[in-house]
Structure formats: C-alpha cells, structure tokens
Amino acid sequence: DQQVKQNSPSLSVQEGRISILNCDYTNSMFDYFLWYKKYPAEGPTFLISISSIKDKNEDGRFTVFLNKSAKHLSLHIVPSQPGDSAVYFCAASVSNAGGTSYGKLTFGQGTILTVHP
Amino acid sequence: NAGVTQTPKFRVLKTGQSMTLLCAQDMNHEYMYWYRQDPGMGLRLIHYSVGEGTTAKGEVPDGYNVSRLKKQNFLLGLESAAPSQTSVYFCASSYSKVSGNTIYFGEGSWLTVV
Numbered sequence: 140d141q142q143v144k145q146n147s148p149s150l151s152v153q154e155g156r157i158s159i160l161n162c163d164y165t166n167s168m169f170d171y172f173l174w175y176k177k178y179p180a181e182g183p184t185f186l187i188s189i190s191s192i193k194d195k196n197e198d199g200r201f202t203v204f205l206n207k208s209a210k211h212l213s214l215h216i217v218p219s220q221p222g223d224s225a226v227y228f229c230a231a232s233v234s235n236a237g238g239t240s241y242g243k244l245t246f247g248q249g250t251i252l253t254v255h256p
Numbered sequence: 257n258a259g260v261t262q263t264p265k266f267r268v269l270k271t272g273q274s275m276t277l278l279c280a281q282d283m284n285h286e287y288m289y290w291y292r293q294d295p296g297m298g299l300r301l302i303h304y305s306v307g308e309g310t311t312a313k314g315e316v317p318d319g320y321n322v323s324r325l326k327k328q329n330f331l332l333g334l335e336s337a338a339p340s341q342t343s344v345y346f347c348a349s350s351y352s353k354v355s356g357n358t359i360y361f362g363e364g365s366w367l368t369v370v
Contacts, residue, residue, distance in 0.1 A: 143298065175361075182260070182346055182361030183299070228298060242287050242350045242359050243314065246298025 142166045145247035158216040160250050162229030169231035174214050177226045219254045226251050260362035262347050268368045269337045277332040277365050279347030287350045288330040292343040337369045
C-alpha cells in the first residue's frame with residue numbers, strides 16, 4: 140500500500156516556465172513533508188520541507204504548498220532552469236512525541252523533470 | 257568534503273552469496289539509515305541506527321542485518337543474497353532525530369543478484 144504517491148512519472152517544461160510537481164498521501168498521521176532532488180548516479184539531496192501546521196513554504200525559486208484536507212502537496216519551481224532537470228521525490232514522516240521521526244521517511248515513486256532550453 | 261561514502265559502488269553477486277555494504281560519514285552524525293530503491297518505487301527504509309551500538313528495523317528489514325560498531329560507520333549485510341535484493345542501496349545520516357531535519361544521502365551502491 141503506497142502511502143505517498145506521485146502519479147506523474149515525468150514532466151517536461153520549457154526553461155523559464157513554472158514546473159509543478161504533485162504528491163498525494165493517504166496517511167493522515169504524516170506531519171512533515173519533504174522534497175528531495177536526485178541526479179543520475181547521485182544520492183537524493185534535500186530541497187525543501189513543510190510542516191503540517193503550515194500551508195506554504197518558500198525558498199528562492201522553490202515553493203511547497205500543502206493542502207491537508209485533500210492530502211495533497213505540490214512543489215512549484217519558478218522559473219525553471221535546465222539544471223533543475225532531475226528526479227524529484229516527495230517524502231513524508233510521522234513524528235513521535237517530542238516531534239521526532241528518526242529520519243524514517245516514506246517516499247513517493249519520484250517524478251522525472253526535464254527542463255528544455 | 258566527503259559527507260556520506262558508500263563502498264562498493266557496484267557489485268554482482270550470485271544467489272546465496274553474502275556481502276557487506278559499508279557506509280561511512282564524516283559529519284559526526286548520530287543517526288544513520290539504509291534505504292533501498294527499486295524501479296517504479298520510492299526509497300524504502302531497511303534499517304536505521306540512533307547511535308553507536310544501536311540498530312532498529314525499518315520498513316523492509318527481512319534478509320538484511322546491520323551493525324554500528326563505530327559512530328561513523330553503518331554496515332549492511334546480506335547473509336544469503338536473493339534476486340529480490342537486486343536494488344540500489346542508499347546510506348544516509350542525520351544530525352538530529354527531529355522531524356524535518358535534513359538527511360544526507362550517499363551516492364548509492366548498485367547491487368545485482370543473479
């Protein structure tokens with residue numbers, strides 16, 4: 140049972156346009172959400188995160204939106220650049236008492252983003 | 257600036273053979289993890305450690321053993337490899353157990369079991 144789903148295996152956008160990557164989840168206990176970016180032959184690298192008490196978090200060109208009622212989050216990249224071409228993973232965690240999760244993340248399948256010059 | 261280093265990067269095993277994947281981190285992180293990634297699936301947690309001398313099971317622990325004898329190292333062992341263990345293995349570490357804390361991943365180890 141996939142608790143975190145990224146239903147779009149791939150996304151292609153033009154340089155300078157907006158990229159929107161989507162993620163759905165089923166476990167209402169998830170209280171922290173993260174996006175990771177992965178280049179071929181490299182490990183995932185942290186991009187941006189959001190707590191379930193917020194609905195938006197912004198960091199430069201990257202913004203994550205969380206809609207708890209719909210159990211949906213999205214990552215917006217504006218403007219998209221060719222260097223953003225990578226696999227993007229959505230991940231979520233459930234906190235124990237004290238806000239700890241010990242790095243136990245549940246990942247989505249990933250979305251391959253291609254940004255064309 | 258090594259971060260998280262995994263060895264070996266590539267390995268082909270025959271069914272039934274054993275092997276150990278070594279993970280080393282130089283960031284003095286308390287927490288370490290082993291994930292596996294399979295085609296069409298996200299990364300799944302195999303085992304993790306909350307400190308030297310401790311280990312715990314993750315989501316898919318069967319067929320694997322781990323040890324954390326030194327704070328900087330986390331070993332993943334396959335006692336009797338099976339084709340279902342063909343995967344890309346990622347080691348990771350983090351400074352904190354707090355949710356949302358950044359987790360740093362290694363570059364991955366590609367394992368094929370034939």
